[in-house]
């Protein structure tokens with residue numbers, strides 16, 4: 001990656017920092033001559049540290065790093081990676097931005113192919129697509145605040161945006177998600193409120 005920065009650590013390992021991309025966080029690659037064959041990857045805060053043998057070069061090196069990162073990303077329960085912590089986060093955001101109005105449940109779902117999230121005001125349930133699990137936490141927060149605001153206003157009215165836009169990064173989050181959808185080749189719907197439809 002052209003924007004990657006390279007330094008040498010006190011241990012002698014060559015350190016390369018790859019800036020975050022839409023689908024993964026910042027990666028710190030430490031290439032050590034003491035390491036001969038194996039590679040490992042682990043989280044350090046919001047960054048992934050990858051340890052690789054210094055002998056790896058070029059294309060093989062990039063593929064090796066990518067594979068270690070992918071493997072870790074698939075495993076990772078993010079801090080919001082389970083329903084309990086997602087619900088807890090929604091509770092905090094409800095206090096901050098939604099006048100303390102909380103949903104009856106918030107959970108991750110993997111069956112929403114064209115929505116990042118949805119809300120059923122009648123039952124007060126919020127569902128968040130598992131695709132967002134690899135997004136930065138501020139994006140997940142902005143999406144949660146958007147859905148929470150639907151507990152007040154079920155449509156995208158001016159009054160709705162008065163509440164949803166209390167989250168300071170709402171516009172930025174929308175841009176991020178447009179790019180994320182493009183990167184994943186997805187067409188997303190804007191409709192995210194499940195209304196009770198009479199038969």
Ligand SMILES: [Zn+2]
Pocket residue numbers: 146150156190191192193
């Ligand atoms: Zn909405």
